[in-house]
Amino acid sequence: MTWVSETMEVDGVKLGVRRRGEGAPVVILYGDQLETPVPPFDDALAAGIQAVVPSLPGVNRSELPGWVDTMEDLAFLGLDLLEGLDAGPVDVIGHGFGGWVAAEMAVRSHQQIRRLALVDSVGIKVSAPTVRDVQDVYVYTVQEVAELAWHDPAAAQVLRWPGMDGVEGDELLTLLRNRQSVLKFAWRPFMYNPKLMRRLARIRVPVHLFWGESDRVVTPDYGRALQQAIPGAGFTAIPKAGHYPQWEQPKALARAVTKFLESS
């Protein structure tokens, strides 16, 4: 099955969306990753699933108007996007920063969300002030990021990253714009909302967390803290994966996520 590139307008903001398959939609929210190449996890999802992958405002083909400048704006845009699908409550999968957006959506309204899968997500503060719960991947070199974000750093080449050999021209420009857009919402505090931890208790839909066992950008312990804050949330560790199980263990992640979506 091939991916189709579309544009969706939500609250007057044009968002780039890639879509595949038919049937009940599953919305996948990523952070600052490129629209293509497609993470193999997305391809590995069951054929009966309609995958809808919007890029967040300012990421890839999506616009970033001046009025969209807080995480709250992203959360409401996300909820309005789900409503715009006109498919009733849908399953949402969020990874990293996209997982944080998904959680901020879920604490505000369950109306459009059926189930929520969070993969190596950020959004909360767990440790002491002197501890960086989320590593500063935008400061580190490509090699340092590979060491922190991958179970097998040698495999990190598949995920395009500024500073990597061969990343240049439009691809580099898009990656830089993407990270700039994401950081607009996540600079201070870095990658979390101090209010989110308490608010997670409001979530009433089934939630399951999936975490790369070797993730050193946001560790599995961080994932466990996130799980404990969400009523009834499950947790599945993904072996031999770091921060990006959708790239490093796409099939294992797809199996685990599918199992959650089918069983809950």
Added chain:
Amino acid sequence: MLAYHFTEMPYPFLPDDAEETYGAMRVTLPSRYCDPKIAHDLYNRYLDEYEYADELGLEIMLNEHHATATCMAANVSITAGTLVRRTKRAKILVLGFPLAHRSPIQVAEDAAMIDVISGGRLIAGFVRGVGTEIHPANTNPSDTRERMQEAHDLIIKAWKTQDVFNWEGKHYHYRYVNPWPRPYQQPHPPIWITGSQPAAVPWVADHHYTLATVLTSYEQTEALFTAYRKRCEEMNYPEPGTDRFAYCALTFTGETDKKAEEGGRKLLWYLNKRRPVGFFAPPGFVPPQGLTRFFDPKGMARYNRTYEDLIDQGVIIAGTPKKVIEKVKYLHDRCGVGHLLMMNQAGFMTHEETKRSMELFATEVYPELRTWQ
């Protein structure tokens, strides 16, 4: 033409491997490398040089940076505060107050105090702050320009209004804006703005402020100043004089060519430092188009220039008095510069070397420069 003495007050006495170990001289170099007794001597020595500039008839330029051994001046208002009463005549150019990172009310108060105590010798430079200021202040890099402009609007309004007002803007919120004192120079001191991007120039021209460039090449400087003049022409503003244009270079005047080159090479310490992109250009601080060069080895060539390149580009102006006059004349004629901001000291350059260079400049170069309009 006016000339200004400037040092960043560096702390150069570091172990050879410090930069290698910590990745950079800024942001991540631990302060345990700063011996406060050495810092005491250095501060006082640099302040002596500023006082000497006043005696020599030169003007004074001050700045600040944070979390860095390249610049121990961590608060420009404190440096200015130590100098206003110890100098008699020099203009005190603060270049500048870091508007994106500081309360605008604090800036309005600091600037007014300096201006009032000095009897109107302050030139108030407003800067956004370079990329490495982002992490120490932890300001969101994507809104620094917006914050700077809003802070500017608020400060100028406070100085012009001379009355209490309400400010509920996007980044700043005060129900009672009323900074005391008001400046000695009325309605406010001259305002200067630093610039390195042509896109930022029209705003400076529209406010009729002086535009200053820092360590840019002749070519870049000319392009920026031409953009300013073009804007004035398009908008039918009066033609800007040379006093609207300032250029900051690393400078050294020596008795002989050999001495001048030795001095000039010592200034390289400042430039030959690592520039990790995450700290020098955090995402959002410059548009993505401006960031790509940091990931391109060819783009980074700018930071691997030889001494000869830097001399050719005018980033370093070093020579005998006669040569320095020639070089500054070239700069003046090509770019229409009215203010020469002289980074006379960097790295390991000693007190004696710095003073001698300043003296030679003041006695054998400056009289000639002063006659240029």
